[in-house]
Amino acid sequence: MKFLDLTWKGLNELNDEHQSLPTKNSMAYRDKTDAETTAVAVEEIDASHNLISKFHPKFICSFKHLIKLKVCSNCLSEIPAQLSNLTMLKELYVTNNRLTFLPPELCRLQLEVLNLSGNMFKVFPPVLCQMVQLKTLLMGGNGLREIPKHITNLIQLEVLYLGGNAIRFIPNEIGDMLSLNALSLCDNQLTAIPTSFSKLTNLKSLSLHNNVLHYLPREVLSLVSLAELSLRGNPLVARFAHDLAYDPPTLFEIASRSIALSGTNYTTSCLPPQLIQHLNSASKCPNPKCAGVYFEHKYKQIKFVDFCGKYRLPLMQYLCSPECISSGTSSAASSEYETEDEEERSNDIIRRVLLG
């Protein structure tokens, strides 16, 4: 593989002067072969650590067979649309530059690896959701506030790095990205993980450190491939006190549950579409001893479970009724309390409430 090393050369732009390439004996080449080197033969260029603010169009015309291009730590504020003429390009690294947007023409490339970390993207570039060949996408250390739902178009994506942004919410659709094996969401502002994560059974690593998570959904127990989980720097709850003063469910909720559980047939001939949609949205109570369902009205339960090498993680699930909380499953490694002290303290509170 022919490699051209243009790092640390004080370059202001990448232009066709580099057609006058060093000879085969030059230090710029790692691969010392006897073949004469020309621009057309170059497959990889590293032009990182320069002052490059633009690509000369002739540069792109010269290096037609480029497979891998690195222009990290430069002064680029845009990627030229003409870069899409590098039809063999598979890997593009543009970390630590000044990019805020991407040209739509970029989707013409069949990129597999794209590293855009350390730029100034405040909005997730729409063109990325069209690049369906992507296997690795790195967008760490930008100013992203949202992840678009259409990210699920990236059906081959295995590695997604979104650490160090300003993301508050993960769309449920991320759960459909079944090829993901590494997902990094560290150093963001997440307050919740969607239950749809349970589908990500290929996930080997999940990085969630430095967010605002109080617990994880119990569904994470489905992540059978998970070997690495980071949660430091989250305000994970140390104890969970049941709210003993429960609001009763509404009549609408009770009626909906009644219909769902009785197996009564309902069709558009007897009910308006909004009610049909509502009745179809019933969630089964996860308590295996309960056959109940819930709609809007649910009761939070947190149990502390050893998972993925982590000690007593607070895992939350919703149950249909207060009775399910007390009779719910408890595996050997889980309990409602993080320590025996906590359990005693909670029993104390219950005693005081009951005795008035």
Next chain:
Amino acid sequence: MTSTSAEAVLTAAPRLEPACKSTRSRKTLEPARTLDDLINGLHVIFADDVVDVEEVTHFMESYCAKKNEWETLATFDTHRYTRNLIDSGNGKFNLILLCWGEGHGSSIHDHSDSHCFMKMMDGSLTETKYSWPSEKKKRPMNVTDVTAYEKDHVAYINDSIGLHRVENRSHTNKAVSLHLYSPPFNMCQSFDERSGHKVKCNVTFHTKYGEKGCYKNKCK
């Protein structure tokens, strides 16, 4: 930037031989210009029965890390940092190259009564030190120090100083560090920050002497 124990001489490690006068003058060691110089110099230093923490630190600092000298020994993993054994110091120490991807961090861990030197080769790592948790009560662990280490800096820790977590906080750059552990150890304890709960774990290598193997039950 280093932190050394109160005693300059490594008498704290119970597995070292009792102190005796070093036959080698401290001033004979030239600064290490290459990685080979560094490794050879460390062999010379550790040939003695008594080793000076400051001398080791100073000597490791003297080496200005060059990427072309270590990059063939470095292997990165998408999911976690890797440990790559590069020299076993005639049984007196292990020299291990750690490769940290973006955002990768270790658990809070101890050092099995051994001495740990960490030399930065590339990128930046942040060390958070903790005091030993109470044996009896489960409580969140106390942070005693947070320090960022840049290229060529050397950090030092042993169990009498405390415990630590090391992490690459960068989202854009990888980091590489060279660790010297004396005596070598293959088991350490990992601590849960929220409770002080500890578990034993095996220390394993991703590669040894540049060769990849299959190592299970990795220490977090």
